[in-house]
Amino acid sequence: MRSGLIAQYLGVICDLDGVVYRGATPVSGSVETLNHLTAEDIAIVFATNNASRPAHAVGEHLRELGLGSQGWEVVTSSQAAAAYLADRLPTRTPVFAVGGPGVPHALTQAGLLPVGISELPDAPVAAVVQGLGIDVTWRELAEVGYQVQRGAMWVATNLDLMLPTARGPAPGNGALVATVQSATAATPHVVGKPAADLYELARNLLKIEHTETLVCGDRLDTDIAGANAAGMDSLLVLSGASSLRDLAFAAPAARPTYVAASLTGLLQPGLHLHEAPQLSVALTSAGILNADADRERLLQSVVTTAWAALDAGDEVIADTDWWLRLEEHLCLTGATG
Template sequence: MTGEITTISVRAEPLITGYRGLICDLDGVVYRGANAVPHAVETLNRVTADGISVVFATNNASRPPEDVESHLRTLGVAPHGWSVVNSSQAAAAYLAKRLGRRARVCAVGGPGVAQALTEAGLTPIRVADLDDTPVEAVVQGLGIDVTWSELAAVGYLVGAGVSWVATNVDLTLPTQYGEAPGNGALVALVQTAVNAAPHVVGKPQPALFDLSRFRLGTDQPDTLVCGDRLETDIEGANSAGLDSLLVLSGACRLRDLAFAERASRPTYVATDLSGLLAPGLPVPTSSRELLVELTDAVPRVPHRGDNGKLLQAVVTAAWAARDDGRAVSDDVGIWEKIERRLGLVQLDQAR
């Protein structure tokens, strides 16, 4: 039997006090469908009350920003100190730099896609309104009413040489009922029919992070990204040179986090958004204040201790072992037991 000890240090002040601006994801972080994620609203209200500016940056392009803003206010988010940007706006900004003013662009997805194109000075054309006048590009975003005919039209346009822009390629979307197909699933359907790939503007690409930082007016060291997806929020933050907080209230499970590759590892980890108000615990790190032992490839979590700090230590132990070439158990049942020990089972039940 072999054991590996990993320790973690504690910074006394709340994590968010080290930053001037927060780029925060929405689905799975602030809400799931119509319902707020526990602790999210009160945390955000505390953050904005303390003078931290927030931009909610979402890959979900189905709704216009004002609809999202209304939803947030309905959930109880205070009305000041924040704004919303989405990947439709990033797509529109990308095309506005490359096409002439009023250029015709086919808009597939929810109403947020067409609205963003209009605001950028372009002319959105729905599939039902396509005529003999050609379009110069097609933007594909998520929409609950997207039909087979619309997906087929994207394929036809791409096959004819029209520029194809996807707002994002998230395969799933967290809802109050569970995981639903995301825009990436619909993009993949089109890709099965055409020998082409879209230009993607949403996370993890830098366009949405750049747009968000412009809104915040912050430099890279002063900006924190918070999200629930390793492959979009965290990988994108790393690529943009920004610190990040991964919360386990959405798509990512503890086992996913433990096996994250370097490019998609967050700076900080927390159960939910309330981690912004807890002491900052960067991972991986080292000190003598908290011990977690990795024995026979399994993190051995103490029966007592602060769950937030223990979460940090478990992740640190797993990363350190994997980076050194040592085995870490990938048994789903073992990681579910660790989740229960750390109080994460409530999140699973709420998904």
């Protein structure tokens, strides 16, 4: 019998980096939790803004981490871009593909004809898909601008400005899209998070309603904002990019339904964040938290109290060290990384 937060839903749309794994290392408890869900016949679609890798390559990585072979699928923003164009263009229409291998692979799967910069016809192409790739060149970026100015539909897989790497932050696809925009007056149609397209593609694969779907992610500005844009409930996990402080100061459009330290929270009672605080807490430098209080209720109350104060125009302590100490108190230290 299903129990915990997940008992309220029939399927999960789940982010990857910072939620399931960090690079080559799984987040503690994530694989075990996901295998438990599939064993309970809860369908999972992993939805990623990363357009550079084909979905099957992402799937291979998940299996290497120990995820079972059934009960889940992967969709990428490249596939969302290809699906968007496939609904609007005839089969085998040439599309200028910019980015990693995931972009042309998705276009081919959707019945379109990806063409690289050396294969472009003399006539303008009908559409351009721009995604991230480590070998994207100035010539390709310039050609995106030329084609768009000649009337091509311009689809961007995502607008993430930064890509985390082992050596530190690097320019993401959003930075490359902005480069093209600086030379044109055009604006692309964006399919990746926080736009709703990728989530709608994932939900269609799940074959369930919006109210039956739970989105899990670690980024407020993409995962959670995208879930809200798509009309789905969401769980923010504090195992990746967003911290407790980020959550407390989140704008209304980026506020999740629930919060947990990691994906293991799916198997525990949900901490609903759109209800009145259950405990009285003071979010000032002089505030004293009740050390004997239930940590889960305390976490919920901290977040809901912060939101209520901010919405009322009141001040909430912003000191980063104070919030780090609070994370330690709530046993969230090490959740982010």
